Amino acid sequence: MKPIYMDNNATTACDPAVVEAMLPFFTEQFGNASSIHSFGAQVGKALKEARVKVQTLLGAAHDSEIVFTSCGTESDSTAILSALKASPERRTIITTVVEHPAILTLCEHLEKDGCVLHKLPVNKKGRVDLDEYKSLLNDRVAIVSAMWANNETGTLFPVEEMAALAHEKGIMFHTDAVQAVGKLPIDLKTTKIDMLSLSGHKLHAPKGIGVLYVRRNTRFRPLLRGGHQERGRRAGTENSASIVGLGVACDLARKHIEEESTVVKRLRDRLERGILAKVPNAFVNGDTLYRLPNTASIAFEYVEGEGILLLLNREGIAASSGSACTSGSLEPSHVMRAMGIPYTAAHGTIRFSLSRYNTQEEVDRVIAAVPPIIAQLRKLSPYWSGNKPVSNPEQAFQPEYT
Amino acid sequence: MWDYSEKVREHFFNPRNSGPLENANGIGDVGSIKCGDALRLMLKVQPETGIIEDAHFQTFGCGSAIASSSALTEIIKGKTVDEALLVSNQDIADYLDGLPPEKMHCSVMGREALQAAVANYRGEAWSDEHEEGDLVCKCFAIDAVMIEQTIRGNGLKTMQDVTNYTKAGGGCSACHEKIEDILIAVNGRLYSNEAKANPSLKSTPAPSASPVKPKLTNYQRIRKIEDTLEAIRPMLQRDHGDVALVEVDGKKIYVALSGACQGCSMEAATLAGVQQKLIEALGELVQVLPVGAMANH
Numbered sequence: 083m084k085p086i087y088m089d090n091n092a093t094t095a096c097d098p099a100v101v102e103a104m105l106p107f108f109t110e111q112f113g114n115a116s117s118i119h120s121f122g123a124q125v126g127k128a129l130k131e132a133r134v135k136v137q138t139l140l141g142a143a144h145d146s147e148i149v150f151t152s153c154g155t156e157s158d159s160t161a162i163l164s165a166l167k168a169s170p171e172r173r174t175i176i177t178t179v180v181e182h183p184a185i186l187t188l189c190e191h192l193e194k195d196g197c198v199l200h201k202l203p204v205n206k207k208g209r210v211d212l213d214e215y216k217s218l219l220n221d222r223v224a225i226v227s228a229m230w231a232n233n234e235t236g237t238l239f240p241v242e243e244m245a246a247l248a249h250e251k252g253i254m255f256h257t258d259a260v261q262a263v264g265k266l267p268i269d270l271k272t273t274k275i276d277m278l279s280l281s282g283h284k285l286h287a288p289k290g291i292g293v294l295y296v297r298r299n300t301r302f303r304p305l306l307r308g309g310h311q312e313r314g315r316r317a318g319t320e321n322s323a324s325i326v327g328l329g330v331a332c333d334l335a336r337k338h339i340e341e342e343s344t345v346v347k348r349l350r351d352r353l354e355r356g357i358l359a360k361v362p363n364a365f366v367n368g369d370t371l372y373r374l375p376n377t378a379s380i381a382f383e384y385v386e387g388e389g390i391l392l393l394l395n396r397e398g399i400a401a402s403s404g405s406a407c408t409s410g411s412l413e414p415s416h417v418m419r420a421m422g423i424p425y426t427a428a429h430g431t432i433r434f435s436l437s438r439y440n441t442q443e444e445v446d447r448v449i450a451a452v453p454p455i456i457a458q459l460r461k462l463s464p465y466w467s468g469n470k471p472v473s474n475p476e477q478a479f480q481p482e483y484t
Numbered sequence: 485m486w487d488y489s490e491k492v493r494e495h496f497f498n499p500r501n502s503g504p505l506e507n508a509n510g511i512g513d514v515g516s517i518k519c520g521d522a523l524r525l526m527l528k529v530q531p532e533t534g535i536i537e538d539a540h541f542q543t544f545g546c547g548s549a550i551a552s553s554s555a556l557t558e559i560i561k562g563k564t565v566d567e568a569l570l571v572s573n574q575d576i577a578d579y580l581d582g583l584p585p586e587k588m589h590c591s592v593m594g595r596e597a598l599q600a601a602v603a604n605y606r607g608e609a610w611s612d613e614h615e616e617g618d619l620v621c622k623c624f625a626i627d628a629v630m631i632e633q634t635i636r637g638n639g640l641k642t643m644q645d646v647t648n649y650t651k652a653g654g655g656c657s658a659c660h661e662k663i664e665d666i667l668i669a670v671n672g673r674l675y676s677n678e679a680k681a682n683p684s685l686k687s688t689p690a691p692s693a694s695p696v697k698p699k700l701t702n703y704q705r706i707r708k709i710e711d712t713l714e715a716i717r718p719m720l721q722r723d724h725g726d727v728a729l730v731e732v733d734g735k736k737i738y739v740a741l742s743g744a745c746q747g748c749s750m751e752a753a754t755l756a757g758v759q760q761k762l763i764e765a766l767g768e769l770v771q772v773l774p775v776g777a778m779a780n781h
Contacts (some may be wrong), residue, residue, distance in 0.1 A: 385544070387546075388546035389496070389545075389547055389550060428520075429544070462499060462542055462543055464513070464524040464543070464544055480513065481513040481514050481515035481523070481524070482600065482610070483522075
């Protein structure tokens with residue numbers, strides 16, 4: 083049976099049209115865009131077109147606000163380090179506890195180097211408290227960085243409002259929007275967002291290409307200095323094939339943006355309802371009223387996520403886990419912990435992230451596959467007995483933790 | 485994803501001896517705070533012979549935790565309780581054709597559940613002082629707690645010292661930044677590799693292979709300490725002295741020196757010699773202290 087891919091928040095398949103557009107740039111269109119001869123000139127023209135396509139998807143006012151980078155992580159690092167470099171007298175960074183490691187690990191490292199770091203907590207639904215946020219804004223803050231959409235739960239932060247509040251206080255605002263771009267309509271020129279990161283492989287472009295949007299007149303200091311590429315804001319010969327691919331992917335995303343919040347959302351909702359109707363002791367994580375249309379984060383209590391994934395994989399279904407044991411780290415997901423999800427549920431959280439390439443037939447196959455897998459693992463669980471949790475699970479099983 | 489052996493996968497997909505065990509007379513419930521996994525091991529022991537007739541498990545944990553639990557029950561069935569206690573976590577991992585370094589704690593959890601279940605069968609209390617930190621060196625599976633304790637216990641100063649004493653950082657070297665961070669946290673600064681470890685402890689060369697040796701049970705460990713001291717005693721007795729084991733407190737081993745050894749100007753050297761013998765015998769870093777030091781705690 084054809085495998086089912088529902089891990090699109092991790093990465094996406096390249097759209098065939100993207101691959102097709104890229105191929106000539108490995109062969110006849112191999113020129114360096116900086117060269118004066120015709121080999122280079124054609125590449126330069128293709129990059130210009132791609133830049134406009136990215137600009138259009140983001141609703142940026144100028145194409146010169148688009149800086150191509152190698153990935154989302156590079157865009158994030160560039161934004162934060164630039165803000166600190168541009169305002170040496172400001173040493174405070176505000177971010178949130180649920181950011182991607184691309185932001186959190188960097189900020190925690192900067193904290194060791196003497197920066198002051200405020201990580202906004204979130205509530206059970208994964209929302210930040212805007213009053214608390216406002217109280218932190220002052221003239222020592224170099225930058226606020228808040229993700230547009232959370233990769234694990236899909237929960238959206240009100241980044242436009244947060245950017246406006248930062249702007250009022252003269253503070254730079256960055257958003258890691260790698261999960262949001264292509265799934266939500268975005269119109270940057272109507273916002274106060276100064277910088278935004280996106281990553282190609284999250285929207286059906288290849289890996290190894292990212293973008294940092296830098297609003298005109300934002301004080302900027304490059305991470306990589308050298309050649310004049312990207313107007314001197316990101317030196318290094320352009321990854322022309324991938325930039326062209328990203329341009330096509332942005333064009334496709336713009337054309338399909340309605341589909342995300344209608345077709346894809348319906349599939350996601352069908353999946354969630356179908357699973358929850360058949361599996362007891364399961365619930366959806368995150369802000370169900372305000373989240374990405376493609377993401378379902380479902381906690382299956384009293385079982386562990388890796389086991390679920392291994393069994394799903396045997397059925398040809400690819401999803402991911404918010405739990406400890408699938409990533410390099412063993413800790414339960416920092417996002418689940420920040421939302422106060424109990425261990426026994428955080429560990430059993432599975433993320434299904436859909437794309438416009440998923441079908442209803444696939445969704446129905448997943449709905450059929452999940453309940454027996456959960457039942458099978460619960461049979462092994464010391465918290466489970468028969469067809470329900472043991473009574474008072476937390477007391478009936480109290481292991482000695484070491 | 486993890487690179488699990490075929491054997492791990494097989495035991496995960498078809499776990500042996502899972503589910504509750506009727507009439508179990510030894511039950512051990514343990515968990516690993518590090519990853520939130522937990523395991524209940526149930527034994528049915530024949531009281532006359534001490535043979536484990538049946539063993540079942542229930543596990544809340546990842547694929548390798550379930551596979552380790554399954555393997556453990558297979559290994560110990562038919563063994564006597566005493567034989568079963570000799571099963572090390574490395575034995576469990578070996579039975580499964582190895583576990584990824586990040587997942588070795590799953591086998592440790594299995595061994596601890598076994599100790600807890602046996603203690604429960606014997607009506608004893610079980611507790612474990614074993615502490616696990618973040619995995620730092622993935623090549624040799626050395627965690628942060630082990631590195632920090634070794635740095636403190638031996639006055640280590642440099643990256644090279646840490647590698648010599650624990651093997652951590654001796655492989656791919658990607659963890660050197662983390663190890664340097666621990667060195668700075670302990671010593672307040674970083675010394676270059678030319679600096680030497682605390683000279684007063686230089687007489688204690690590193691047992692470089694120690695951390696990868698299988699861990700002894702508490703019982704085996706104390707027996708080994710006693711045996712080692714027995715072997716040293718004739719030497720001391722020739723000088724009209726003697727040594728006796730008083731207390732084992734984790735890595736601290738308290739001994740009483742008597743006869744000519746007591747108050748001897750060479751007392752410190754004698755203790756260092758005893759310590760060296762114990763480190764070699766146990767394959768772990770321990771500290772030998774005079775019984776007088778115990779009162780200070």
